[in-house]
Structure formats: C-alpha cells, structure tokens
Amino acid sequence: MGFRDKLNAAIKKNDSRVCIGLDPDPEKIPPCLKKNQLAILEFNKAIIEQTADIVCAYKPNMAFYEALGFSGIQALKNTIDMIPSDIPVILDAKRGDIGNTSARYAHEIFEIFGADATTLSPYMGFDSIEPFLKYQDRTSFVLCLTSNKGSVDFQKQKLKPDGKFLYEIVAQKCSEWNTSGNIGLVIGATDSDELRRIREICPDMILLIPGVGAQGGSLEKSVKYGLTPKGEIIINSSRDIIYASADADFAKKARQAAIKLRDEINRAII
Amino acid sequence: MGFRDKLNAAIKKNDSRVCIGLDPDPEKIPPCLKKNQLAILEFNKAIIEQTADIVCAYKPNMAFYEALGFSGIQALKNTIDMIPSDIPVILDAKRGDIGNTSARYAHEIFEIFGADATTLSPYMGFDSIEPFLKYQDRTSFVLCLTSNKGSVDFQKQKLKPDGKFLYEIVAQKCSEWNTSGNIGLVIGATDSDELRRIREICPDMILLIPGVGAQGGSLEKSVKYGLTPKGEIIINSSRDIIYASADADFAKKARQAAIKLRDEINRAII
Numbered sequence: 183m184g185f186r187d188k189l190n191a192a193i194k195k196n197d198s199r200v201c202i203g204l205d206p207d208p209e210k211i212p213p214c215l216k217k218n219q220l221a222i223l224e225f226n227k228a229i230i231e232q233t234a235d236i237v238c239a240y241k242p243n244m245a246f247y248e249a250l251g252f253s254g255i256q257a258l259k260n261t262i263d264m265i266p267s268d269i270p271v272i273l274d275a276k277r278g279d280i281g282n283t284s285a286r287y288a289h290e291i292f293e294i295f296g297a298d299a300t301t302l303s304p305y306m307g308f309d310s311i312e313p314f315l316k317y318q319d320r321t322s323f324v325l326c327l328t329s330n331k332g333s334v335d336f337q338k339q340k341l342k343p344d345g346k347f348l349y350e351i352v353a354q355k356c357s358e359w360n361t362s363g364n365i366g367l368v369i370g371a372t373d374s375d376e377l378r379r380i381r382e383i384c385p386d387m388i389l390l391i392p393g394v395g396a397q398g399g400s401l402e403k404s405v406k407y408g409l410t411p412k413g414e415i416i417i418n419s420s421r422d423i424i425y426a427s428a429d430a431d432f433a434k435k436a437r438q439a440a441i442k443l444r445d446e447i448n449r450a451i452i
Numbered sequence: 453m454g455f456r457d458k459l460n461a462a463i464k465k466n467d468s469r470v471c472i473g474l475d476p477d478p479e480k481i482p483p484c485l486k487k488n489q490l491a492i493l494e495f496n497k498a499i500i501e502q503t504a505d506i507v508c509a510y511k512p513n514m515a516f517y518e519a520l521g522f523s524g525i526q527a528l529k530n531t532i533d534m535i536p537s538d539i540p541v542i543l544d545a546k547r548g549d550i551g552n553t554s555a556r557y558a559h560e561i562f563e564i565f566g567a568d569a570t571t572l573s574p575y576m577g578f579d580s581i582e583p584f585l586k587y588q589d590r591t592s593f594v595l596c597l598t599s600n601k602g603s604v605d606f607q608k609q610k611l612k613p614d615g616k617f618l619y620e621i622v623a624q625k626c627s628e629w630n631t632s633g634n635i636g637l638v639i640g641a642t643d644s645d646e647l648r649r650i651r652e653i654c655p656d657m658i659l660l661i662p663g664v665g666a667q668g669g670s671l672e673k674s675v676k677y678g679l680t681p682k683g684e685i686i687i688n689s690s691r692d693i694i695y696a697s698a699d700a701d702f703a704k705k706a707r708q709a710a711i712k713l714r715d716e717i718n719r720a721i722i
C-alpha cells in the first residue's frame with residue numbers, strides 16, 4: 183500500500199488529521215524517565231501507546247536522533263519499528279544533494295529506516311529530488327513555505343517577470359514534477375492568502391502543515407484552505423503535544439493535547 | 453585553532469588547495485577489498501594514507517555513511533578520527549531546519565563528529581543557519597550556486613526588482629550574516645561570469661568548489677576568479693580521485709590523481 187492510501191486509511195480509522203512530531207530532546211523529557219540511553223525510547227514508546235489511535239501519522243525528525251550519536255540512531259530505528267504498521271511514518275530529514283548522493287539518502291530513509299514519507303529541501307532543483315520520487319509508493323514532502331522567521335529571506339523573494347514569490351515557483355515546479363503523484367508540500371500554517379495561492383497551483387497535493395499551536399488562530403484557516411478535495415491534510419504538532427507535561431503523566435497529557443487538536447481540526451472541517 | 457587558520461596552515465604545508473571527497477560507495481570500491489562492514493573504512497584509510505600530504509581538506513558526505521546504517525555511522529566517526537589532526541574536515545551535510553532542530557544538527561556535526569566545517573542549505577533562511585554560526589571556530593559553507601542541472605530550477609531564477617539571481621541574493625545575505633567570519637559558499641565550477649559576480653558580492657569569503665573534473669576546462673577560471681585575496685580556495689574532487697582505479701593500486705592512483713589536480717590548480721594561480 184502506498185503512502186497516500188495508508189494515510190487515508192489512518193485518517194478514516196482514527197478520524198484524525200493530527201501528526202505528532204516525535205522529536206525527543208534529552209533536556210526536555212520528563213525527569214522521571216531515567217537519563218540513560220533508553221530514555222528517549224521509553225519516552226517515545228509511552229507517547230505512541232497513548233496516541234496511536236488519535237493520529238494519522240508520526241513524524242520523527244532525524245536531527246533529534248542523530249544528535250545523540252549511535253544510540254540515537256538505534257533509538258530512531260526502534261521508534262519506527264514500534265509505530266503500528268497501519269500508521270504512516272514521515273521521516274523528517276529535509277535532505278537534498280546532487281543525484282547520486284540524494285540516491286544514498288533515499289536508500290537510507292526508505293530502505294534502512296523503512297519510512298513511508300520524508301521531507302526534502304528544494305534548493306538544488308529537480309535532480310536532487312528525483313531519486314526520492316523513484317520510490318513510487320513513498321511520498322516526498324518538499325519544503326515550500328515554512329513558518330519560521332527566515333522564510334522571508336528567500337522563500338518570499340519576488341521573482342521576475344510576474345512578481346510571483348519563490349515559494350509559488352517551488353509549488354509550481356513540484357506540480358510539474360508530480361507525475362507519479364508522490365510529492366507533497368510543507369507549508370507553515372501562517373497566512374491563509376498564501377495557502378490559497380498554493381492550493382490554486384496544486385489543488386490535489388497533500389500539505390504537511392507544521393507550526394500550528396504557538397501561533398494560534400491559524401488552524402481553522404489552515405484546514406479550510408489546506409484540505410485536498412478528498413479531505414486530506416496533515417497537521418503536525420510536536421512540542422505542544424509531547425511536552426504537554428514534564429511529570430509522570432506526560433503521556434496521558436500528550437493524549438489529551440492530541441485529542442484537543444484532533445477535535446479542533448475536525449470542527450474546522452464541518 | 454579555527455577552521456580558517458587550520459585550512460591556511462594545511463594549504464601552506466601541503467602547497468595544495470585540493471579537497472578530497474570521501475564518498476565511499478560499496479558498489480564502487482575495488483573488489484580486492486573485502487565486502488565486509490570494514491571495507492569502506494579500509495578504503496578510506498588507504499586513500500587518506502596516500503593523500504594526506506597533498507590535500508588542504510577532506511570532505512566526507514554524510515549520505516554515503518548514513519546509507520549503510522549503524523556500521524556506516526561508525527565508519528564515518530572512525531574515518532574522521534583517522535584524518536591527521538592538522539587537516540580540516542568538512543562534513544558535507546547540506547542541513548537546514550528550524551532553529552531548535554538546526555541546533556541539534558550542529559551539535560551532531562561539530563560535537564559528536566568533531567568536524568571543522570559543514571555545508572548547509574539556505575532555503576529556510578537565517579534562523580536555520582544561525583545555530584551553526586554560533587560555533588565561531590567552525591565554518592559553514594552555504595549552498596549558493598551548485599553545478600548540477602537542477603541549479604536552473606530555483607538558484608537561477610531572476611528576482612525583482614533588479615533582475616538579480618536567487619544565488620546572488622543568497623551570497624548577499626550570507627555576506628550580511630557573516631559577522632563572525634565563519635560563513636563560506638558552495639559554488640559549482642561552471643561559469644566564470646557567475647563566479648565573478650559572487651566574488652564582487654563576497655570578496656573575502658572562502659569558496660568550496662565541487663564539480664571540477666568531468667566538466668573540464670573550468671578549473672583555471674574557477675581558481676582565477678575564486679581565490680580570496682589571501683589565496684584561499686577549496687577545490688573538491690571526489691569520484692575522479694577516489695575511484696581513479698578499481699584495482700589493488702586504487703590508493704596510489706588516487707594519489708596520482710590528487711597530485712595532478714593540485715598541480716593544475718597551482719599552475720592556474722601563478
């Protein structure tokens with residue numbers, strides 16, 4: 183089953199478009215967990231057990247595992263293996279290199295770690311993305327418009343001749359490259375006009391929307407303008423869910439936070 | 453000693469501006485090396501032993517190690533430890549994520565692996581690069597104009613209002629952000645006009661130039677227009693050196709290829 187079918191099945195089964203970012207930071211995980219090499223794995227295990235029936239996907243970000251050295255890489259592999267097989271895994275990597283090098287990253291992400299989807303940086307252009315697209319049953323979410331301050335530096339530069347923004351050109355090129363239907367876009371949940379413009383360019387492409395939460399207020403519009411005609415969207419939340427509590431009840435509080443977000447999204451759909 | 457001083461000392465000691473890309477591919481390393489988990493380490497060891505007096509830096513690309521799973525990560529760590537301490541290591545990673553995530557990658561690259569420098573993707577803007585810049589004795593080479601076909605997709609888009617290319621804006625922003633003098637640029641060795649434009653924007657910034665070799669002819673101009681006033685430049689070659697032979701003499705042939713490139717660069721300087 184390809185990523186999109188797996189995602190749709192999870193959306194339906196759990197009535198949820200919530201994705202939880204599994205980004206364990208040893209400084210932030212509850213003190214009650216032993217500060218040993220297995221602590222982040224115990225943390226992830228508890229979060230997954232408490233939320234697997236409320237999400238449509240999990241998104242571990244590789245940085246948080248790589249930063250812990252070998253034991254972190256092992257924990258990432260074990261975390262992915264721990265996720266129920268009917269919940270898709272988006273391995274957040276933001277890679278992008280020349281073709282033969284990107285092919286090695288694609289091998290790592292899709293074959294070594296067995297992820298269903300990943301994230302990519304577009305700066306180096308088509309041949310940096312192509313090796314990922316050859317995995318037709320996986321999906322690659324390309325960075326388009328991010329929600330961090332730095333998005334103004336390049337993504338929001340206006341281009342000649344017609345004044346489109348760089349992020350619109352990224353959306354347009356991704357639309358052209360999407361011959362196998364396995365490209366999605368990463369769009370920060372910041373501005374509904376921007377989201378509308380992207381939807382005009384790519385009406386059917388799945389959007390992965392991080393940055394919901396702290397900003398507040400943007401969720402309703404993100405859902406309204408971000409849904410595909412089939413009703414697909416992936417709303418990611420990391421810190422607001424996994425660090426909802428620093429006490430022994432962290433996993434239960436994570437569940438409550440995930441349910442709250444799921445319900446807010448579902449209310450925005452109706 | 454910071455990266456730049458270490459680089460200059462290596463340039464002077466070895467009279468070389470050659471950087472060798474240590475990108476071992478199990479499919480391409482000589483059959484005489486055992487196809488075991490240590491094969492790529494043996495391969496790198498032989499290459500380093502035969503070339504450490506002819507280079508100014510080594511550049512392992514993380515993709516080639518990550519794609520081999522745990523043993524690959526271990527081999528990367530061992531490879532970096534094997535490189536003589538007076539030769540700087542540029543860990544080619546092309547990372548870039550939101551601030552708190554980029555900080556984890558910076559920790560991995562500069563602290564876990566102990567690299568002297570790295571490469572970054574600019575797409576997410578300043579706050580995605582800033583955590584790396586806090587390591588003032590390390591250098592971050594930001595992708596500016598790459599030598600692959602895909603560079604036309606975004607890097608060579610013309611911007612409003614004055615028709616500058618995106619890669620020129622990347623160079624300009626990096627110049628503004630370079631308050632600690634620890635940013636460099638990755639520039640494909642393809643076109644001397646482009647190189648001249650970048651040099652006008654960033655007269656003192658060190659350029660890391662991959663893509664010399666297969667293209668041919670561009671080396672002389674890359675050196676002529678790419679040198680800093682202090683005479684710094686890093687010309688990288690990977691496959692043309694490390695796979696110069698597929699036989700038991702691969703390391704000696706790598707040495708010969710590195711000497712040839714070193715001498716060609718030095719002739720272009722005089």
